[in-house]
Amino acid sequence: MASRLQVADSRPEDWVYVSEGGATIVFSYRGTENPHFKGRVLRLRKVHLLDSSAVHSGEEEPDDPMIAFHRDVISYLVPQAFLPDLDVILLNESWLDALERLRDGDRPLERRQKDKIDKLRKKGVLATDLVGGEGIVAVEIKPKWGFLPREHHLSQETVSNKTSTCRFCMHTYLRSQEGSFPTDYCPMDLYSHNETRIVKAIHSLWDAWVRSDGSLNNFKIFVSGKVVKPSHVRAPLSTTREPLIVTNSFKETVTETLTALLLDTEVLGIISSLQRTLDELDIEGLAKLYSMTASDNAKSGLASVVADPTLEDWRDFVACYQTSYRTWDHANPDPKHIQYYLMSYLLSATFKDCSIILRIGQCDQSLPSARSVSIIDLDLKPMNKLGGWEELDRMIVERYKTAGHQKRCAP
Structure with missing residues (x-):
C-alpha cells in the first residue's frame, strides 16, 4: 500500500x-x-x-x-x-x-x-x-496574519497600535531595526480580495524577493521543482529547459496570473477566517484568562503552559469549535474554557504561519497546465511556544511605538 x-x-x-x-x-x-x-x-x-x-x-x-x-x-x-x-x-x-x-x-x-x-x-x-513537473512555474507565499484584533482584551498601552497596524507590519519594523531586509508588504492587502491591493501586495513581495536575493521566506518561485533566485537567472525565456529572466515583463506576467488566481479562490478567505475566529482573545487576553485559572505558576504567565493536548483533545476541540464555540461570549470569556482557548490560539498560530502554493502554468505557453492553489505547512504548534509568543508580542508593540509614526493597515 x-x-x-x-x-x-x-x-x-x-x-x-x-x-x-x-x-x-x-x-x-x-x-x-x-x-x-x-x-x-x-x-x-x-x-x-x-x-x-x-x-x-x-x-x-x-x-x-x-x-x-x-x-x-x-x-x-x-x-x-x-x-x-x-x-x-x-x-x-x-x-x-x-x-x-x-x-x-x-x-x-x-x-x-x-x-x-x-x-x-x-x-x-x-x-x-505541488511545485514539481517539467517546466511548471509555481509560487509559494506565506501570507501571515490577515486580521486586526478586537479591542476587548487589549491594554491601553497597545490598543491604538494593534487596532490600526497589523501584526506583520509592526513585526517588520522590529526586524528592520535588527538588520533584516525591509519590505513594504502588508498581508491585509493580499487578503483584501481587492485587485488593486492584491497587485500592490504581490509587487511588494516581489521587490523584497529581489532585494534580498530570495532570502526572505515569505515569497519563493519554483521552476520545474527548483527554487529560483534573482541572482541565479540569466538566460531569456524561450523553452522549458532555460531559466527565467527576472525582468519587469516577467514580474507583471507573474503578478497578473497570481492576482487572477487569488481573486478566483476562497483559500485566503478560509485562512483569514480561521486565524481570526481561533484568536478571539489576542495573546494579551489569553494571558489574562490564564492568570485567572493558574495557581502557583500564574506569575510566570503563559510560559508555564507546557502540557500538549492529545489527539483526542484536538478531536474534541474541533467538534466544539464547529458548534458551541461560536456562541460563546468571547468578549467575556469563561475561565472554565481556558484549555480550549489555549488550543484555539495554537491552531490560529498554525494558520498564521502556513504557506500557499500557486501553480501558475508552464514556461512554454503552448503547453496546457492546470492552475491551482493549495495550503501547506499546517504543522501543529506546541504549548511551550506560548510564553515566547507573549514576550515577542510585547516587544513588537513596544518597539513599534518608538517609531514615532503609526501605519494604518486597512482591513
Missing part, C-alpha cells in the same frame, strides 16, 4: 532538494523506476546539530504527528481540494545517510550550520508535489 511505502524502494539519487523550514526538509522525486513516488515529495524531520547523538527509543515509532493532525483536525476545517495528500513512508538510516551526503550541499549554508536530517527516524511523510 502507498501509505506504507519503503523509502528504500527508491534510490537516494532520485530525490532532489526543494526547500526546508524550521522543523522539516523537503525532497522531490525525479526518478522513473517506481510509479508510487511519481508526483510526490518526501518530507523529513530535522534534528539540531547539537542533538545529533540523541537515540530514539526502541519502541514502535508512531506515524509523524502531521499526518494524524491533518486527518483529524485540519481536514475538518479546510476543504480537501486545497490540501496535499499525506501518507506514511518507512525510512532507513543508511538510505537517509546516503541522501544527506548527496544533497546536503544544496541546502542554504545557514541551515546546514544549524541542523540536519534526523536519520534515526523510522517514519516520514510522503506528500503531493
Whole structure:
C-alpha cells in the first residue's frame, strides 16, 4: 500500500532538494523506476546539530504527528481540494545517510550550520508535489496574519497600535531595526480580495524577493521543482529547459496570473477566517484568562503552559469549535474554557504561519497546465511556544511605538 511505502524502494539519487523550514526538509522525486513516488515529495524531520547523538527509543515509532493532525483536525476545517495528500513512508538510516551526503550541499549554508536530517527516524511523510513537473512555474507565499484584533482584551498601552497596524507590519519594523531586509508588504492587502491591493501586495513581495536575493521566506518561485533566485537567472525565456529572466515583463506576467488566481479562490478567505475566529482573545487576553485559572505558576504567565493536548483533545476541540464555540461570549470569556482557548490560539498560530502554493502554468505557453492553489505547512504548534509568543508580542508593540509614526493597515 502507498501509505506504507519503503523509502528504500527508491534510490537516494532520485530525490532532489526543494526547500526546508524550521522543523522539516523537503525532497522531490525525479526518478522513473517506481510509479508510487511519481508526483510526490518526501518530507523529513530535522534534528539540531547539537542533538545529533540523541537515540530514539526502541519502541514502535508512531506515524509523524502531521499526518494524524491533518486527518483529524485540519481536514475538518479546510476543504480537501486545497490540501496535499499525506501518507506514511518507512525510512532507513543508511538510505537517509546516503541522501544527506548527496544533497546536503544544496541546502542554504545557514541551515546546514544549524541542523540536519534526523536519520534515526523510522517514519516520514510522503506528500503531493505541488511545485514539481517539467517546466511548471509555481509560487509559494506565506501570507501571515490577515486580521486586526478586537479591542476587548487589549491594554491601553497597545490598543491604538494593534487596532490600526497589523501584526506583520509592526513585526517588520522590529526586524528592520535588527538588520533584516525591509519590505513594504502588508498581508491585509493580499487578503483584501481587492485587485488593486492584491497587485500592490504581490509587487511588494516581489521587490523584497529581489532585494534580498530570495532570502526572505515569505515569497519563493519554483521552476520545474527548483527554487529560483534573482541572482541565479540569466538566460531569456524561450523553452522549458532555460531559466527565467527576472525582468519587469516577467514580474507583471507573474503578478497578473497570481492576482487572477487569488481573486478566483476562497483559500485566503478560509485562512483569514480561521486565524481570526481561533484568536478571539489576542495573546494579551489569553494571558489574562490564564492568570485567572493558574495557581502557583500564574506569575510566570503563559510560559508555564507546557502540557500538549492529545489527539483526542484536538478531536474534541474541533467538534466544539464547529458548534458551541461560536456562541460563546468571547468578549467575556469563561475561565472554565481556558484549555480550549489555549488550543484555539495554537491552531490560529498554525494558520498564521502556513504557506500557499500557486501553480501558475508552464514556461512554454503552448503547453496546457492546470492552475491551482493549495495550503501547506499546517504543522501543529506546541504549548511551550506560548510564553515566547507573549514576550515577542510585547516587544513588537513596544518597539513599534518608538517609531514615532503609526501605519494604518486597512482591513
